[in-house]
Amino acid sequence: MRSATHHVEDLLRRHAPQVLGALVRRYGHFDAAEDAVQEALLAAARQWPSAGVPDNPRGWLIRVASRRLTDALRGEEARRQREDRAAALTPRDAFTAPPPGADRAPREDDTLSLLFLCCHPDLTPPAQIALTLRAVGGLTTAEIARAHLVPEATMAQRVSRAKQKVRGVRFGRPDHWEQRLPAVLHTLYLIFNEGYTATSGAHLQRRDLASEAIRLTRQVHRLLPDDAEVAGLLALMVLTDARRDARTGPHGELVPLDEQDRDRWDRAAIEEGAALVVDALSKGCPGPYQLRAAIAAVHDEAPTARATDWREILGLYDVLVRLVPGPVERLNRAVAVAMVHGPRAGLAELDALAGEYTGHRLDAARAHLLERAGDLEAARAAYESAASQTLSHPEQHYLHARAARLRPTGT
Incomplete structure (x- = not known):
């Protein structure tokens, strides 16, 4: 039963963005469609482990979600006395029928369209990430909140505000979609980085988050x-x-x-x-x-x-910093400089970043190069400074341990 349940969970996560994309493309109403999909997923999670997975799980989910959504729209129509235009989205005889094409292969760009919608330029990066994980990644609000170490209520408000901002936005690849692709990729990159090295908390990695970023990026790669x-x-x-x-x-x-x-x-x-x-x-x-x-x-x-081959790495960083002259890229290049030309050369590169970069990684890199250069007291202080700036417990422990190794014997 446990393996069957895990199989169902994997299926639901894989199909969730396709089902949501199909409903939003057909009916609009992102918020209501997302609620209907969640109800369909819940129904499947209850039924499939015991009754078996249907031959066409995606079609099953679309039919159930479509019925939930159209029932909700009919109720809204009655409540608002036909003033809400949602009632006109579907012919009355289709309210209990599956949408056309439910049993065919999914439209290839539905997932990508959802990613573009979730990365709308009116949303802040945190909102883009939260909405992407919710709508495209299939994570629950509680899971996203745990990943970002915020209360579930706070994350629910963030997701809700994001949905409100994209309400009424046309579903599908936007005009000049190539201009928005960098935002999509940047959002996926941020999700992966947070999963690979968590910015805070007891664990160094959040594997589910990193795996989800890889899965979504694979989908984008298949589409493009x-x-x-x-x-x-x-x-x-x-x-x-x-x-x-x-x-x-x-x-x-x-x-x-x-x-x-x-x-x-x-x-x-x-x-x-x-x-x-x-x-x-x-x-x-x-x-x-x-x-x-x-x-x-x-x-x-x-x-x-x-x-x-640190010389090759340095050459690649030389090209990278010309394209992206940001402090993170320059920090990483400084380490490569140290590996090729010695720690003092790397420290000179780090000195040039002192007024531009804030965060524990600068002091951590400085500590490492100072230790290699033989300035152990300065290295110890830099390790302790870096440890005081990070909220990641494994990083704190590692940096404190490095500093402790450099304390004079007997102190």
């Missing part, structure tokens, strides 16, 4: 197989996630990249990611996600930490 940056983002996620089992020790402690057991890396994922990188880079001028993926590939393909 010729877009090099989509392929680059998918490659970056796959190559980075390939190391996840080696990133923590037996008690959940952080294990840095150069100390990880590379036998625990997912070689199949590395091969997939590397192939994606090669294909993406062959399409022309590389973009930021392709370059980040290429850097991840160099790390993953090195048999040992000492064998890492």
Whole structure:
């Protein structure tokens, strides 16, 4: 029963955005459609583990959700005395019939259209992420709230406000949709980063969140197989996630990249990611996600930490910072500079970032380079400073442990 239940849960998560897309495309009313889909998913979760999964689970879900939605619209029509235009969306004899095409393959762009809707430019990035996880990822409001360490009521308000902002927005790929694709990719990138290295809490990683970002990015890649940056983002996620089992020790402690057991890396994922990188880079001028993926590939393909080709990584960062001259990219490049030209050269690069970058990673990188340069007292202070700035418990413990190793004997 447990495996059957997990199978049903996987099916429901996979079909949820397709079903929601079908209803929103046909009826509009994003908020009401989302409620109807949730009712259909709940009905399936109750019935399918014991009664069996229907031959066409997507068609079943669309039929049930459509009936729930049209019943709700009919009730609204009666309550508002036919003044609400929702009653005109569906012929009366269709209120108990499945929508045309329910038993056919899903429209290929429904999921992508939902992603574009959830990444509407009127929404803030946190709202885009929350709505994407809710509507496209199939996560419950409680799950999203736990992922962001906020009360469920707070997340419910955030999702509700986001839905209100997109009410009335035409469903489908927007005009000039290419201009909105970067926002879609950036949202997926942020979701993955939060899952791969949580910004706060007791656990270093939130695997469900990272896996969901990869799943959604795979869908975008299937819909846009010729877009090099989509392929680059998918490659970056796959190559980075390939190391996840080696990133923590037996008690959940952080294990840095150069100390990880590379036998625990997912070689199949590395091969997939590397192939994606090669294909993406062959399409022309590389973009930021392709370059980040290429850097991840160099790390993953090195048999040992000492064998890492840091000159190639530095060359890739040189190109990346010309495209994206942000502080995060420059911080990472500074580490590569240190690995190629020595810790003092890297520290000089970090000094130039002091007024632009805020956050514990700058002090953590500085501590590491100071330790390599032999300035142990300054390194210890920098490790402690970094630990005081992060809300991630595994990162705090790791940084405190590094600082403790540098204390003079007997103190």
